[in-house]
Amino acid sequence: MAAIVPVLFFVLLAFGAPIFVVLGLTASLGFSLNGLSLVPFAQKVIDQLNSPMLLSIPFFVMAATYMEKGGIAHALVEMAGAWLGWLRGSLGIVAIVACVIFAAICGSSVATCIAMGTILIPAMTARGYDRPFALGLIGASGTLGILIPPSLPLILYAVIADESVPRLFLAGVVPGLLVALVFAGWVVFRAHRRGLPKGDPLTIDNVVGKTVHALPALSIPLIIAVGIYGGYVTVSEAAAMSAGVALLVSLGYYRTIAMRDVIPVTAQAVGSAAVITIIVAVALAFGHWITESGVPAAMVRVIGDAGLQSWQFLLLINLVMFIMGMFLEVASILLITLPILLPVLPALGIDPIHFAIILTINMEIAMITPPVGLNLFVLTGISGAQISETIRGVSPFVVLLIIMLLLITFVPQLSLWLPTTVYG
Amino acid sequence: MIRILDLLENWVVGILGLFMLVFALAQVAARYLLPELVAGGGEELIVYIFVWAAMIACAGQVTRQGHVRANLVLRLLPIGVVRFLEAINALAALTVCAIFIWFGSDVVNIAILIDEHSQTGVSFPMWIYYLALPVGAALMAIRYVLLLVRIISEKGSVTKEGLMREASV
Amino acid sequence: QDDVYELRVSVDTNLQTSRTAHLAEYLNEIEKRSDGRLKPTLYHSAQLYADRDVGKALLQGAVEMAMPGSWTLSGIVSDLDFPGLPSFFGVSAEEAREIVDGEVGEIINAELDAKLNSHVIGRWHELEPLHTYSVDKPIESFEDMKGMRIRHPGSAMQSLQISQKGATPVVVPWPDVALALNQGQVDGLVSTHNTVISGKLWDTGVKYTFEDANSRMYQMMLIANPAWEKLPDDLKAIMEDTWEEMLPTFLERVRNSDDRDREVLVENGFTVYQPTPEQLEALHEALAPTEEDAVKELKINPAISEAIIKARGGM
Ligand code: NA
Numbered sequence: 001m002a003a004i005v006p007v008l009f010f011v012l013l014a015f016g017a018p019i020f021v022v023l024g025l026t027a028s029l030g031f032s033l034n035g036l037s038l039v040p041f042a043q044k045v046i047d048q049l050n051s052p053m054l055l056s057i058p059f060f061v062m063a064a065t066y067m068e069k070g071g072i073a074h075a076l077v078e079m080a081g082a083w084l085g086w087l088r089g090s091l092g093i094v095a096i097v098a099c100v101i102f103a104a105i106c107g108s109s110v111a112t113c114i115a116m117g118t119i120l121i122p123a124m125t126a127r128g129y130d131r132p133f134a135l136g137l138i139g140a141s142g143t144l145g146i147l148i149p150p151s152l153p154l155i156l157y158a159v160i161a162d163e164s165v166p167r168l169f170l171a172g173v174v175p176g177l178l179v180a181l182v183f184a185g186w187v188v189f190r191a192h193r194r195g196l197p198k199g200d201p202l203t204i205d206n207v208v209g210k211t212v213h214a215l216p217a218l219s220i221p222l223i224i225a226v227g228i229y230g231g232y233v234t235v236s237e238a239a240a241m242s243a244g245v246a247l248l249v250s251l252g253y254y255r256t257i258a259m260r261d262v263i264p265v266t267a268q269a270v271g272s273a274a275v276i277t278i279i280v281a282v283a284l285a286f287g288h289w290i291t292e293s294g295v296p297a298a299m300v301r302v303i304g305d306a307g308l309q310s311w312q313f314l315l316l317i318n319l320v321m322f323i324m325g326m327f328l329e330v331a332s333i334l335l336i337t338l339p340i341l342l343p344v345l346p347a348l349g350i351d352p353i354h355f356a357i358i359l360t361i362n363m364e365i366a367m368i369t370p371p372v373g374l375n376l377f378v379l380t381g382i383s384g385a386q387i388s389e390t391i392r393g394v395s396p397f398v399v400l401l402i403i404m405l406l407l408i409t410f411v412p413q414l415s416l417w418l419p420t421t422v423y424g
Numbered sequence: 425m426i427r428i429l430d431l432l433e434n435w436v437v438g439i440l441g442l443f444m445l446v447f448a449l450a451q452v453a454a455r456y457l458l459p460e461l462v463a464g465g466g467e468e469l470i471v472y473i474f475v476w477a478a479m480i481a482c483a484g485q486v487t488r489q490g491h492v493r494a495n496l497v498l499r500l501l502p503i504g505v506v507r508f509l510e511a512i513n514a515l516a517a518l519t520v521c522a523i524f525i526w527f528g529s530d531v532v533n534i535a536i537l538i539d540e541h542s543q544t545g546v547s548f549p550m551w552i553y554y555l556a557l558p559v560g561a562a563l564m565a566i567r568y569v570l571l572l573v574r575i576i577s578e579k580g581s582v583t584k585e586g587l588m589r590e591a592s593v
Numbered sequence: 594q595d596d597v598y599e600l601r602v603s604v605d606t607n608l609q610t611s612r613t614a615h616l617a618e619y620l621n622e623i624e625k626r627s628d629g630r631l632k633p634t635l636y637h638s639a640q641l642y643a644d645r646d647v648g649k650a651l652l653q654g655a656v657e658m659a660m661p662g663s664w665t666l667s668g669i670v671s672d673l674d675f676p677g678l679p680s681f682f683g684v685s686a687e688e689a690r691e692i693v694d695g696e697v698g699e700i701i702n703a704e705l706d707a708k709l710n711s712h713v714i715g716r717w718h719e720l721e722p723l724h725t726y727s728v729d730k731p732i733e734s735f736e737d738m739k740g741m742r743i744r745h746p747g748s749a750m751q752s753l754q755i756s757q758k759g760a761t762p763v764v765v766p767w768p769d770v771a772l773a774l775n776q777g778q779v780d781g782l783v784s785t786h787n788t789v790i791s792g793k794l795w796d797t798g799v800k801y802t803f804e805d806a807n808s809r810m811y812q813m814m815l816i817a818n819p820a821w822e823k824l825p826d827d828l829k830a831i832m833e834d835t836w837e838e839m840l841p842t843f844l845e846r847v848r849n850s851d852d853r854d855r856e857v858l859v860e861n862g863f864t865v866y867q868p869t870p871e872q873l874e875a876l877h878e879a880l881a882p883t884e885e886d887a888v889k890e891l892k893i894n895p896a897i898s899e900a901i902i903k904a905r906g907g908m
Pocket residue numbers: 102103104105106107108144145146147148149150151
């Protein structure tokens with residue numbers, strides 16, 4: 001009987017029902033099969049939204065929208081172009097650098113993807129980059145949003161695992177930069193093989209001009225960095241501040257947003273945040289049903305009974321996460337698996353901070369693997385590309401991420417060195 | 425009717441969004457300028473405002489085809505089949521909306537019945553917050569009914585071009 | 594007859610906390626004593642519900658049992674905020690026990706039954722006492738707390754308790770606590786030794802604790818009435834008797850583990866201060882005139898305030 005549920009899930013998903021409808025109907029059916037009324041289902045959906053942590057999403061999306069409309073992301077990209085234009089495939093490198101800077105402001109991979117993709121994908125295709133490559137590069141670099149701190153999934157992990165947030169944040173820095181470096185290496189390699197264009201040659205005038213023009217834009221990451229790290233505000237407040245500053249700078253300096261645009265543009269941002277929010281809410285209710293079905297618990301029992309070594313366990317977890325990541329949204333995966341996986345860690349001698357980073361890289365992969373990958377949908381939406389094109393574009397980056405995942409899985413020092421150095 | 429909806433989905437959502445931004449910034453400012461005034465609880469109100477704005481905005485996203493979905497298979501199918509499937513999708517969405525309206529109303533009623541308030545100093549009556557679910561779903565349902573009517577009555581309502589340029593997020 | 598009664602049990606803390614560990618132990622025991630006729634499944638770490646939401650889940654039949662913290666249900670039963678009353682301030686663990694096992698517990702259990710349609714099994718389990726922790730400035734007496742910004746999770750009761758000592762309450766959700774402390778957004782927080790250890794808060798500069806026992810809080814084991822009424826009398830008896838039998842051991846463990854946790858804090862560089870009985874008494878007396886306002890502010894049944902005052906032999 002319960003076999004209907006996955007069938008319904010795949011049929012709806014394949015025939016283009018909105019994701020929140022797919023998850024909502026499947027979860028409703030699941031709740032009903034468990035003999036539950038749907039009142040707890042509706043209650044679960046609305047209760048999941050009642051969380052201050054969730055506020056980072058609309059504020060980060062608002063910031064991204066203002067930055068995109070307001071010429072800010074544009075100014076940042078132009079500046080990076082002025083500095084790096086002499087490189088072959090410079091725009092690709094610029095894209096990665098811009099994503100890394102943006103990831104240091106923003107805790108969400110989707111928002112990073114939207115802000116960077118809106119500017120960089122048209123720019124890259126205009127300069128002769130093939131579109132799948134441009135889509136793949138932004139889709140993959142966008143996922144750095146959750147590995148380079150601040151990071152919403154790492155905050156979620158801290159809550160579930162009772163771990164220290166600053167430790168987790170610091171643990172993501174080195175792996176994040178490493179992944180960016182590997183992506184950059186891939187871009188350079190591709191650029192030379194395909195003869196991708198250079199940008200503007202390096203001239204003092206250009207560098208100074210573009211940098212000065214970008215200074216108000218650069219003030220945003222600065223304000224955020226001071227706010228969060230040296231600073232004085234919570235993560236969602238930092239998100240609100242970046243949105244506020246982005247709006248002011250766009251209105252007052254770049255003047256690409258007029259007063260009368262403010263409300264419609266804000267409505268558009270809330271709309272973008274809303275479609276993510278409703279999916280998260282329904283996905284968490286869906287995760288609730290999966291937890292209750294006992295499937296994940298049984299799976300972990302099997303792992304435990306098999307008497308695995310820690311490296312075998314981690315490899316297996318990576319495989320399981322990869323498969324789950326194809327179908328489920330990040331918060332659901334963490335909520336489903338962590339309560340069951342965390343108690344297993346001490347026995348296997350696995351550091352929970354290291355484990356968090358392993359999971360986060362898995363979540364990065366999940367964002368860009370079909371059939372359910374939020375970054376894939378986002379990119380397809382903003383570029384007007386076919387989803388198959390996007391999937392083709394990200395596949396080499398999925399391979400690169402898997403290689404990095406294995407490296408970071410088996411070299412714990414990459415994650416643990418920085419937090420241990422700072423906190424002992 | 426449709427003009428009222430448009431107004432609601434654009435202006436109300438925009439104003440609520442801007443209001444929550446200003447509110448959040450004011451809260452940060454107040455913490456440093458007038459710390460004795462800030463007992464906390466502001467963030468809680470911002471969450472309620474956002475969820476209301478988001479639920480209303482979800483309706484607007486129906487018109488814009490803004491709800492995230494995988495339309496890969498649709499793009500490969502003949503347009504007549506796509507039109508049929510789009511009608512099914514609208515019906516599926518209406519079912520979810522109906523679930524949210526019907527059972528969401530129960531959620532609201534239960535909260536009124538047990539007189540649930542947030543446990544903070546704000547002591548916010550939770551039914552007002554929960555009401556966002558059935559109301560948002562009702563607005564979305566109106567949009568999906570209009571969409572369904574269009575799919576059934578207008579032959580050219582579903583096009584390959586529309587699928588290609590479908591703007592999501 | 595051999596009917597099997599399945600019970601889904603929700604709790605929002607992990608297996609390392611005393612509450613969840615004790616609940617797990619208890620559930621195993623009733624399954625054994627009932628020869629498997631009671632078949633509980635424990636969902637810990639908020640796998641199903643956060644405590645804040647579990648009351649409604651019981652009411653709506655989404656779980657059969659739960660053991661939420663008293664403070665998380667005060668949005669529904671506001672009387673659960675009674676530990677914030679001045680009359681309850683400075684009470685010892687033993688005194689507090691008598692109060693909650695007596696009239697106060699009875700009144701509140703009846704309210705939980707009425708509002709959540711759930712039965713409270715046995716006496717309440719208790720949380721380790723809540724203390725105040727600080728970063729740069731040691732708190733050696735209540736005087737030192739004046740003007741300090743103290744973090745709490747956002748409950749009306751704790752906000753009041755912090756203000757009672759002249760400090761400024763600041764709401765910071767748990768995930769942001771480490772950052773808030775690191776950055777000096779707050780000067781300290783209210784928490785338990787156990788929580789401070791599990792969050793490794795010494796990483797964020799917390800190094801002093803003032804064991805002001807500013808709050809004593811409880812966890813109650815609830816079973817939804819439809820599930821409870823379905824049980825045959827012998828199984829009901831097993832559930833209640835087993836709990837009564839095990840509870841004294843559990844409470845003793847909570848108190849011993851708190852002593853062990855204090856040692857862990859000291860090993861991690863903490864300095865521990867305690868108020869003298871005279872200081873506690875002085876503050877208790879100073880707060881007494883505000884009892885009526887607190888009763889109103891926290892929306893507490895005056896009978897509870899009276900019962901506490903009576904049990905302590907006057908204000
Ligand atoms: Na980030």
